[in-house]
Amino acid sequence: MGKYTRGILGAFSGKVGTVVGSSWKGIDYMRSLPRPSSKAPSDLQMIQRAKFGLVTGFFRPVSALINLGYQSLAHGKSGYNVATSDFIADAITGTYPDFEIDYTKVLFSKGTLTGAYGVAAVSETGTVKVSWADNTDSGTAKATDKMVILVYNASKGQFVYNLTSGAQRSSGEDTLAMPSEFLGDTVQVWIAFMTPDKKTFSTSIHAGQIVVA
Structure with a gap:
């Protein structure tokens, strides 16, 4: 993915031909469209997709809170993305496809303030x-x-x-x-x-x- 400051004809958003333009935190990006794959997903890919779906389905309603709670760790990405990585690594139990949430390991904030x-x-x-x-x-x-x-x-x-x-x-x-x-x-x-x-x-x-x- 390429980053540009002005673009060829200025910054743009959305799909144009074979490229997609977007902006995040004031930085303009341009990337090529992904090529469709005919390969069936691997077992590892299926597992990761299932975990990601479980996390996003759970966290989405409180994404604004999580972005605030994880803001101190959001370097080059959103707090929500950092929290999602923590969730997948620590708060999911069971084996595919029967994953469950370990609520005792779920975090909605992470920071340097002394806790309770x-x-x-x-x-x-x-x-x-x-x-x-x-x-x-x-x-x-x-x-x-x-x-x-x-x-x-x-x-x-x-x-x-x-x-x-x-x-x-x-x-x-x-x-x-x-x-x-x-x-x-x-x-x-x-x-x-x-x-x-x-x-x-x-x-x-x-x-x-x-x-x-």
């Missing part, structure tokens, strides 16, 4: 409540860091998370309201801290599997 200690998750009156030990001033932790809670309902295939209303690290607890249709369902809970400007995150942790009460 002593985390517990419970459900109270239609909410998910998370508590943690106040570790302000430990490492890079600040009292004003904001809690981010991510909840996934596998039976509904739905996520709920907070990004603007999270409690401060110093408060030691936070709650996230669940949709009424989640009542009685088992959900997965992850948490992370972020700085108020949303530029630095801690590495997320799986806070538990609970039933919404």
Whole structure:
């Protein structure tokens, strides 16, 4: 794939003849159209495609959050792509074609901010409540860091998370309201801290599997 600053007749987007023009992060690219292959995919290719499909199907609804959570590692690629690579490497179990997600290994953020200690998750009156030990001033932790809670309902295939209303690290607890249709369902809970400007995150942790009460 070639990179160009002006192009032959200026930058363009889309297919023109046998080439495709596109732009990413302000950089213009031009690549040739791929040649169709008559070869059947190898076993390894089938396995990788199945894993990729599992990850993208799971992550797509929260791609905006993941791009933020992985932004510190997004050098020349999107945070979502980095997170996808981590997911494929660490959070898929089973053998092809019966792959499953190991929720305890899923990450929605990865960064240098000090994480949470002593985390517990419970459900109270239609909410998910998370508590943690106040570790302000430990490492890079600040009292004003904001809690981010991510909840996934596998039976509904739905996520709920907070990004603007999270409690401060110093408060030691936070709650996230669940949709009424989640009542009685088992959900997965992850948490992370972020700085108020949303530029630095801690590495997320799986806070538990609970039933919404």
